[in-house]
Amino acid sequence: MDYSKPSIIEKKWQNLWHSRKLFSASKERKKKFYVLEMFPYPSGNIHMGHLRNYTIGDVIARFFKNNQFNVLHPMGWDSFGMPAENAAVENNLNPQVWTEKNINNMKKQLKSIGLSIDWEREISTCNDKYYKHQQKLFIDLYNAGLVYKKDSYVNWDPVDETVLANEQVIEGKGWRSGAIVEKKKLSQWFLRISKFSKELLNELDKLNQWPDKVRAMQKNWIGVSEGVEIIFNISEKSQKIKVFTTRPETIFGATFIALSVEHEIGSFYDNDSEFTKFKNLCIKDQEKRNSDEKFAFKTGLHVIHPFSKKEIPIFFANYVLMDYGSGAIFGCPAHDRRDYDFALKNNLNIIKVIQDTNSSSLPYCEIKKEDKIINSDFLDNLHPSEAKEKITEVIHKGKTGKKKTDYRLRDWGVSRQRYWGCPIPIIYTEDGKALPVDEKDLPVKLPEDIDFNTSGNPLSSHPTWKSTKCSKTGKRAIRETDTLDTFFDSSWYFLRFCSPVEESIPFKEDDTNYWMPVDHYIGGVEHAILHLLYSRFFSRALKYCNYNVPKEPFKKLVTQGMVCHETFKTADSKWINPNNVFSEKDKKGNINYYTKQNGERTLVFKGRSEKMSKSKKNVVDPDSIISNYGADTARLFMISDSPPERDLEWSIDGIKATYKFLKKIYDHLQKDFLFITELEPTVTSKIKEDETETYNLIQKTIMGYTDDIRDYRFNTAVAKLREMANHALKTKMSKNLSDYCWSIFLRLISVITPHFSDELAAKSGFKEVLINLKWPDLDSSGFDEKIVSIVLQVNGKKKSLVSVPLESSQEDILEIIRKNKNIPSSYYNNSKKIIFVKNRIINFVV
């Protein structure tokens, strides 16, 4: 069979691997290796991003398997979520049916890539065999005090009567109804992620195999600030106001107090229609967040400054957020941009307390070395940083406040008013008490007969599902109709893969002890915060509930870049599919692009390369590439063009060239070949002696390729392999050497092009599939007596190359140089100094 229809060959091998269960994993004495790619949402079809993601993971999985690790490489489906429900509404399809159909199709597509996946461990989060355990975990978290219910503002669509996610609010309107979205206060379930803020932040340092970028993003997200909480007494009332600040040294510059409209002091104004109006205005304003305008509501109340003892006014202000600090600030307009704007607008006092040397204009928000505190009583003349220390101490001693560390990270709201999600296992008794569902009653299953034509959450509109009984009292009770955020589903799925069919418990300690943590985790950088932070939290939370799991679930993280493709637009800014664009050179040699519309030529313009997306009309379907060129071509191209973490530029020319490369080698090896699986030592020593150069090149390639693959430098790994292949194709070799060389080639490249390699290996006498073979041994003995060419420099500039035995000393090399008549003596005769680096350079400074 020739290589014109690779997909036929590929199908054959996929079936064979599958029937021999080559990828099924079980606990063994061998060292384990758990490689995982982020599991997909079953949207219907895989896209290029998936292809790239899973190819990267598969290369690593196969590489470690060849290197004698016990590899776990599972796959599953993140199968709850909105698109299924939208499909239900739009096309009148049952979400379950829609999802299953998509899973079947995508599974078929994934199989056609030839991934080394243990499909016996497949899980799907919308399956009650999965979410039954998830409900148990929820209850564990609940009992441990890590779950609570509180009122919170959500995006509310008043027409559809449903909560919308932020991304479903387009220009302030509901994406489906077009109604203006309101902020509505709803009672919602929360996970106490903030309990772990400090740990989650500090232990980022331990994740030394994560990209710095992701760690930095998480650090910013958790957002620590060290400061002081100061207590102010209200003159007119008995209440106190707590204020958090990171700049306590500016306390003497405080000229007002600003509160969030949600602050408890607001309860004094519940019956004040002006205040209600103002509050709504602020909430609207915070929805949009597109202006810096400052609004004020004067309370008429005052606080007493703890040091100057002067009265300062209290305001409500739109720019103070309730969920950071204590929802109250002291305004220091001289040294804070926002307070300054607010003070100007409301004609408030501005007191400068930091003297900067350049006497620049206010607000002055920096801290420079030369700065001094002024107008601040006992802090005068101190440097701001000294003043900060002193005032913190004074506040602490005087009991007017305390040192405090605040985090930006907020608790995780997990309630969704949706049908297609995991039901929250809670019931409400008649007196309104929330109780967890009894474990023996799990799973709380979703009802199948559901009507999507009602407004609001279909689950709560269901006629009977809600009503249940309390298992303890037997009295009537109502089920929670909120379902869980799908990020909850993905926060522990990697644990379930360790015990995928276990019925009684979520996962077995034996299994997780052996397989966890995930050694390499591969996915898109878009999950840098949410999914990865939630998973890190979840592991800690489970540990807190006495599950024996590691705190950090992912040892090494690899974030792959996007798959990009060229884009074209017409003069009136319509996107045009690159497939429909033709190019032409004009007389000046410029390239013009045009497309054909209604038989007429229309000029189009090349834009920059962008992430493949339907809206930009630049997507390429992996299925068509695989069926035309083969999975191996697609895999090799995906791997070899750019390093994994960088964006990949899709190019059909690249695909064609990759296919050509494989075909060339396929045809070459087809002609005349008989491989040897293992070289006899006598044969090895003979080719080593007779054909040293090629033999050593092969060894060098094994070494370089192995290191490169291990470190995810796939592009340079492939370059090294191509160098060896090009050399082999144009060099006359003995039969033994040629067999050896190509057998090494096939085995090395098999992690990238497994079908191609197995096909050729089988044809030439390999008895075993390559995945079951040991990675090729390296014979570096030949490197020892090698001649190296070192660089001869004069004043650091390269002049020529000199061949010398490896490890030659400076004296030996000088001797060689002097004898060489092609090297002018002017290079070294007047040298003042010689810099010598063994095996690298010799540099004469003249």
Added chain:
RNA sequence: GCGAGCGUGCUGAAAUUGGUAAACAGACAGGACUUAAAAUCCUGCGGGUGGUAACACCCUUGUGGGUUCAAGUCCCACCGCUCGCACCA
């Protein structure tokens, strides 16, 4: 505004700890084969100067400085691009 990253041929890119810049590819150009095209194979491919030539020499990693025998790599300043966060007190 804060944080992070990046800038190398026409393009994707490569370059251990500072030590031969452009490996390996793509596009393009020329040639061979062919009636022709495709496929395949060969050659060239950062810029400049000198030479008929083989070749020699000089310049070149966003810009400008610096450290060093030696800088794509380290340091300082600037310009440009990308990403994340953002009224976070």
